[in-house]
Amino acid sequence: MVNTNSNDVIDFSASVRNFAERKICLQPQRLHIHLPNAKEVLNAGLQHFLGDGYKWQPEYDKVADWLADNKGLGLFCMGNCGRGKTTICLQILPCIMQHYLHKIMAIHLAREMNRHYTEVMQNRLLIIDDVGREEPYQEYGNRFNVFPDFVDDCERRGKFLIANTNCTKEQLAEKYGERTLSRLKATTRLVVFAGEDLRHG
Numbered sequence: 001m002v003n004t005n006s007n008d009v010i011d012f013s014a015s016v017r018n019f020a021e022r023k024i025c026l027q028p029q030r031l032h033i034h035l036p037n038a039k040e041v042l043n044a045g046l047q048h049f050l051g052d053g054y055k056w057q058p059e060y061d062k063v064a065d066w067l068a069d070n071k072g073l074g075l076f077c078m079g080n081c082g083r084g085k086t087t088i089c090l091q092i093l094p095c096i097m098q099h100y101l102h103k104i105m106a107i108h109l110a111r112e113m114n115r116h117y118t119e120v121m122q123n124r125l126l127i128i129d130d131v132g133r134e135e136p137y138q139e140y141g142n143r144f145n146v147f148p149d150f151v152d153d154c155e156r157r158g159k160f161l162i163a164n165t166n167c168t169k170e171q172l173a174e175k176y177g178e179r180t181l182s183r184l185k186a187t188t189r190l191v192v193f194a195g196e197d198l199r200h201g
Contacts, residue, residue: 028158030072031125035100038067045092046084055198062191063088067096074154074161076184078169079193085164090129093162097125105162110134110147117144125160126150132167132175148180154187161188 019026035041042064046054059079066075075093077085090107097103106123110130113120114137120126128147137144153159165172173181 025157028156030158031070031101031103031160032072033067033070033101035067035096039064041096041100042067042088042092045095046087049087049091050084057083057193057195057198059083059191059193060088062189066189066191070189074188075163075191076161076188077164077191077193078167080195080197081166082197082199083193083195084198085193086129089127089162089164094127108146113146114144117146120146121149121153123159126162128161128163131163131165132172148176151180151183151187155183163188 016026039061042060043056046056046060063075063077066073075089077089079085094105094107097105103125105125105127106120107127107129108116108120110128111133113128114134117137128150131147134145134147150159150161154161167175169181
């Protein structure tokens with residue numbers, strides 16, 4: 001018999017804990033970053049890797065905002081070449097994550113990761129460089145494509161992703177589908193890097 005007592009209100013926290021004890025994750029634990037001096041730290045990293053002559057760009061403010069309070073979201077940097085995306089994602093952020101959060105990020109190049117599908121998917125904290133360049137890897141009739149599967153795990157299992165791409169939203173939608181883009185939007189903060197290539201002037 002269904003209990004229709006109007007005074008009976010479910011304790012969702014207890015229910016979630018009950019499911020977790022049975023290895024069923026209804027509410028994944030997200031990685032939260034709160035770095036009070038985020039802009040100062042990011043600036044120090046940029047100075048170290050790019051030299052004192054580099055110029056702070058508007059999009060760096062958005063990365064600093066994310067570091068100050070990521071709200072449990074990963075980071076997805078999209079835009080033109082030569083704007084500092086790779087430096088931030090592959091050099092600065094791994095150092096910050098290790099120093100301040102004591103977390104070690106796995107780092108993979110997109111063009112190589114599908115060949116190492118099982119190894120990459122075992123990570124909970126992942127950085128992917130140059131998303132969109134990879135091709136699905138096929139072995140014994142099975143096709144492997146890490147990016148959409150890892151994004152699924154970010155939503156369902158609370159995995160954490162930092163990634164960058166030179167692709168547009170339209171190109172990503174064509175390659176991975178709207179479903180993956182919707183989940184990417186739900187699990188990462190998008191920062192657009194616009195403007196000219198800083199390496200050429």
